[in-house]
Amino acid sequence: MTDFRNYASAEVTLERGPNLFVGRNGQGKTNLVESLGYLATLGSHRVSSDAALIRQGADSAIVRARLESAERDLLAEVQINRSSPNRAQINRGAIKPRELPRYFSSILFAPEDLSLVRGEPSGRRRFLDELLVARNPRLSGVLSDYDRVLRQRNTLLKSARASGVKGDKLSTLDIWDDRLVVLGSEIIAARQVLVGLLLPEVSAAYQAVAGDDHAATLAMVASIRGTVSGDDEPLETGQEPVPSTEIDPLFREALARVRRSELDRGITLVGPHRDDLFLSLNGLPARGYASHGESWSFALALKLASAAVLRTDSVTGDPVIVLDDVFAELDRSRRERLADAVADYEQVLITAAVEEDVPERLAAHTIRISQGTILDEVAT
Ligand SMILES: Nc1ncnc2c1ncn2[C@@H]1O[C@H](COP(=O)(O)OP(=O)(O)OP(=O)(O)O)[C@@H](O)[C@H]1O
Numbered sequence: 606m607t608d609f610r611n612y613a614s615a616e617v618t619l620e621r622g623p624n625l626f627v628g629r630n631g632q633g634k635t636n637l638v639e640s641l642g643y644l645a646t647l648g649s650h651r652v653s654s655d656a657a658l659i660r661q662g663a664d665s666a667i668v669r670a671r672l673e674s675a676e677r678d679l680l681a682e683v684q685i686n687r688s689s690p691n692r693a694q695i696n697r698g699a700i701k702p703r704e705l706p707r708y709f710s711s712i713l714f715a716p717e718d719l720s721l722v723r724g725e726p727s728g729r730r731r732f733l734d735e736l737l738v739a740r741n742p743r744l745s746g747v748l749s750d751y752d753r754v755l756r757q758r759n760t761l762l763k764s765a766r767a768s769g770v771k772g773d774k775l776s777t778l779d780i781w782d783d784r785l786v787v788l789g790s791e792i793i794a795a796r797q798v799l800v801g802l803l804l805p806e807v808s809a810a811y812q813a814v815a816g817d818d819h820a821a822t823l824a825m826v827a828s829i830r831g832t833v834s835g836d837d838e839p840l841e842t843g844q845e846p847v848p849s850t851e852i853d854p855l856f857r858e859a860l861a862r863v864r865r866s867e868l869d870r871g872i873t874l875v876g877p878h879r880d881d882l883f884l885s886l887n888g889l890p891a892r893g894y895a896s897h898g899e900s901w902s903f904a905l906a907l908k909l910a911s912a913a914v915l916r917t918d919s920v921t922g923d924p925v926i927v928l929d930d931v932f933a934e935l936d937r938s939r940r941e942r943l944a945d946a947v948a949d950y951e952q953v954l955i956t957a958a959v960e961e962d963v964p965e966r967l968a969a970h971t972i973r974i975s976q977g978t979i980l981d982e983v984a985t
Pocket residue numbers: 609610611612628629630631632633634635636637656657658659660661930956957958
């Protein structure tokens with residue numbers, strides 16, 4: 606890392622299996638794993654803009670990683686720039702930054718994950734979309750095109766509202782509707798397939814971390830079916846997937862149905878940006894019903910399930926598992942069960958302020974961090 610967060614320059618060697626980063630609060634443990642997360646997702650789990658990732662006073666940050674697996678040995682690099690587009694390289698050859706996730710995958714567990722269960726639908730949509738892109742980087746283009754069309758369509762709806770609805774505005778709206786439906790249907794279909802893959806993994810992972818079978822399930826709730834999720838009210842039920850050939854016509858019908866309200870409100874009311882992932886435990890919605898401990902187990906189960914899905918079909922092989930500050934949040938038995946659940950992943954990175962919170966078998970390679978400096982590496 607160069608000029609990444611509080612690191613002026615630092616280099617660290619990671620071993621196969623577990624690597625534990627320890628240090629007092631605010632020393633740079635999370636910053637370090639965040640830099641690797643950036644290579645995998647081109648984003649941070651803590652901030653939505655890149656500016657905070659660049660060291661104060663510097664113009665750009667660089668993250669460079671040597672990625673080694675049975676089949677290949679790559680040098681991946683990303684330069685995050687304050688005032689020009691980011692740049693990326695593989696083996697010193699330029700690539701588009703958005704292609705990086707093709708080469709490296711990682712699943713990050715963090716205290717913020719609790720909001721996957723208890724928070725707003727937008728967090729669950731982001732969770733699904735990051736996993737979609739990790740499995741199929743081409744979809745990042747589809748997702749960003751959809752966002753662009755959505756913004757433009759909303760602008761048009763607002764201006765139609767302001768100026769009184771005229772015929773020419775409506776025919777332009779029809780063109781945007783078509784783009785919205787084509788891109789949005791692809792996203793809805795891909796999310797449904799993903800949820801189908803996650804489903805068996807989530808129930809197994811929940812049992813593995815909680816030690817109980819609480820019948821953890823998940824299902825998409827599609828706004829094109831008429832179930833629009835309010836951002837603050839928990840949903841009461843999930844739904845069967847929409848057959849893939851029916852998504853496009855259902856989307857068009859839904860747009861026709863809500864057109865008047867859309868023109869009144871100046872926003873797009875149906876589409877994948879309004880969908881939710883419904884989570885339930887023992888037949889009850891997890892959001893609003895599950896206890897704190899159950900919600901944590903569910904959040905961990907979602908992340909473990911993502912890792913299991915990536916491991917079976919990603920060209921990048923096992924995702925690197927990153928457990929950022931999670932052990933402090935868990936009771937002893939869940940700590941042990943989480944350690945067991947990640948034990949057979951090729952590489953696991955753990956951060957902790959209190960070393961004793963982490964099960965001993967994960968402390969084989971311990972790295973101490975203080976004030977943005979990698980102090981020493983202790984092999985125990
Ligand atoms: N862009 C930046 N430039 C300089 N310093 C930064 C930047 N971003 C964050 N920092 C500093 O990094 C430190 C936080 O590091 P980090 O979040 O990695 O802590 P941590 O070791 O994981 O701590 P904790 O155990 O509390 O989670 C803070 O002191 C913060 O001021």
